Amino acid sequence: MSPVPVHHHPLRFSLPRRRALAALLLTLGVGGCALPLTHPGGALEVPANWAEAGAAANAATIDGEWWRGYGSAELEVLIDAALAGSPDLAATAERVLQAEIAVRSAGASLFPGIDLNLRSNVNESRSAGVSTRAEGSSATLAVNYEIDLWGSNIASWQGSKASLAATRHDYEAARLSLVAGVANAYWQVLALRERIDIARRNLEIAERLHAIVEARYRYGSASALDLSRQRSTVLAARDAVLPLEVQERQSLRALAILLGEVPQGFAVAGQALDSLALPAVAPVLPAELLLRRPDLAAAEARLAAADANIAVARAALFPLKLQIGLSSVVSSAEFGFLGLGSPVNAAGLTVSLMQALFDGGRLRGQVATSESQRRVLVENWRKAVLTALKEVDDALGGAERVRIQEHTQREIRDETARALRLSELRYKEGSDALGTLLDAQRSLFSAEDQLVQLRLARLQASVDLFKVLGGGWHAEGAGSGA
Template identity: 45%
Template sequence: MQIKILSLLSSAVFITACASGPVQTPKINYADNYSSVSHQVATKNTVLDSNWWHAFQSPVLNNLMQVAQQQSLDLLMSAERVKQAELQMRIANASLFPSLSASASSGESRTEPQGGSNSRSESTRASVNISYEVDLWGGIAAGRTAAQAGYAASRYDQEAAALSINAAIASSWFQWLALQERIATAHKNVAIAERVQNIVQARYNNGAATAADVAQQKTNLLTQQSSLLPLELQARQTQSALAILLGKTPQEFALATEYLLDIAVPQIAAGTPADLVNRRPDLAASEANLRAANANIDVARAALLPGISLSANAGKSATELFSLNPVTQSSGWALSLAQTVFNGGRLLNQKRLSEARRSELLLQYHKAILTALQEVDNALVAADVGQRQEASQQEIVANAARSLTLTEARYRAGSDDLLSLLDAQRSLFQAQDSLVQQRLSRLNAAVDLYKALGGGWALAVQE
């Protein structure tokens, strides 16, 4: 028996010595800078404001963000998930303490044997039991570590959800403003088409135009009018989506308007790729899940080893109802050792399953980092290209405005007809519409870059 015990303890010590060490992290060769930093500032210690939307200098957007912090159902749901994870952590922490239970009973029994005299007995008993499982192999501590890592992952997920929701609110707001200005431009083009239609009709009545000219211009007018419908539908859908993000009903929701071109496009410092791991809450959540999986391996490994528990009890009993006087006192303690001898390999396979899960999460973490680096690069490229495209479009608008001015002068002098003037107006309106779309692209690129960089979140501050 002594040999068996020594063999069992030796095996336990060997398996414990093989317990998982520090959490393995992926090895990534980070570049010194992102591939596109032409107009961005690349510094090693970049600090972004957590209220990054203030950089757009939009009072309405600031108000929308404030409403979202209080009423967004998505943010409230993520907060509830954090509470659940915290309670799970508290449940795991309760295993540190012994279990205490108390019981009390009082009763009476009667027996009536056939042919004999009746007998009656009474009893009252009260007892207290204490039990404690000794964490000799670290399985309970590993369970606590896994629960703490799960709680941390839930907090990081909440921060990541808040960042995504705020980015969606900003993008939806900019989209709605752009649609309002595009609708106004479409109305101007419809008015021009109607004036041209009247001119062509008058020329046809005077024999200076053909029926084909009238039909062609009528088609142009109908096309301009029909182009309004999808823009109006998209604006309504965007407003409804924004209402849902803010926790409001679409019917009660109304938006104040701003001029999209008055909204500032911030210059964002990208920092270095190596800093990104500590600046994105979703990456921190992936790492926390990896820590939890690592701890679960220790839990599964400890389940292979014998369990040791201590217990003690004390009680009093008496042969009278609801009385403990005179009493009989009892007490005792026990040390128990339990070891699963055979379970068809269930515990061993559970350990292997935990190891496979950790390997999967390690690969997921690696991919998440690479994807995050790609998102920053894409956002930087979009911001750079968008800035150049908007500058080019501004020149186009300036030339279209200059052309309209010259055409108006020629029209007043009688050198050009009204159709040339209306065509110059249409060209200017279309150029302005394209400029609005270019500004929208730049604003969305800035939002994407803020989101890709973590929106001012920092792991060191959170921890």
């Protein structure tokens, strides 16, 4: 609420009245400062180390452009395009711009306001056949300034700065999520293409075996049942290719959206999953994670903004608001501003004091609300830290588990390929039934497909580990909102 200017004549108090007024102001001041402000602490015990096994001994610290460690030039191009064209990242950048504007607006309240008003007018009136003409011009310069007795304006400015820091950290978190999303979407496209190739090779094997069974059937060495079973196998193998092709096209379109490009006609060259490097990651200590995650830094900055909001709400309880206004008017009875060369000058000084004597508890309610909102943010911060600790251990454990599974699956794939070759030879010689050959074929297809999916899972686990460790971001390198 703006201060109400005082237009009364100066009040004169006798000595007893002055003492009574001073006692009243002191009572109001003490009452305004008496509301206790207690901030609950976010007590949290951070473990000394991770529960899951650590990374390799020769692992390197995380670089800010960690995705270059995979050795994929196309991935680097895709990520650069996403950082430049992503609609989500652009929207987050605009929120940072809005926060910067809010900081400048809050800082403007620390300075006096200066207004200049120029007027020039002509009035004509006619009465009883007599015309009267009046001309005038004026220039008014007014300066208004509210003295920040209790620091509410400064607290509001500091709160805006903390909110700006939070939005900047949000931008870094969105950027990290975007890079991880592009990498995982790219891995998904590559994996689907390899699975399509495996399905097509399986179809070729099924068709070749069908030709063998058909030849044996013509010579009476195979039954009609054997021929029908193999024909069913060919049809099933052919049908398995179609859904994978649909998924590959859908994944390409999803990748295009991340890059901010039109999905129709979007394509990538691609490469084999085995040609990609898997960079080792050295996880930071749990306590250091608080400085490595931009989302945690954003939650902490919002706590600082909440502290500032409490300070603003408490300042409203303090007695008296003091506003000083200074105005100077230059006027002339001539039309046009050239007439101000022979002016009439007037100047005025206004001092306004305002004190809320009774508000029904509204101001104290605002303080209590601000304190409650801060307690909510404390709990949100605690949950974010606990979630971050869980995510790192999950990522470490998941990466190690998938690595072991992939190694085992490679051995399974090699053995099933050998079994299929032997089974095909034995079937041609008449030593094995068709069922044994079909089982060997299905086992090889399943083993190869599973191996590609485990390689994809290992790449995605590596990306997730980079993401949950902050992707090379550090709090010291982020803007403080100043």
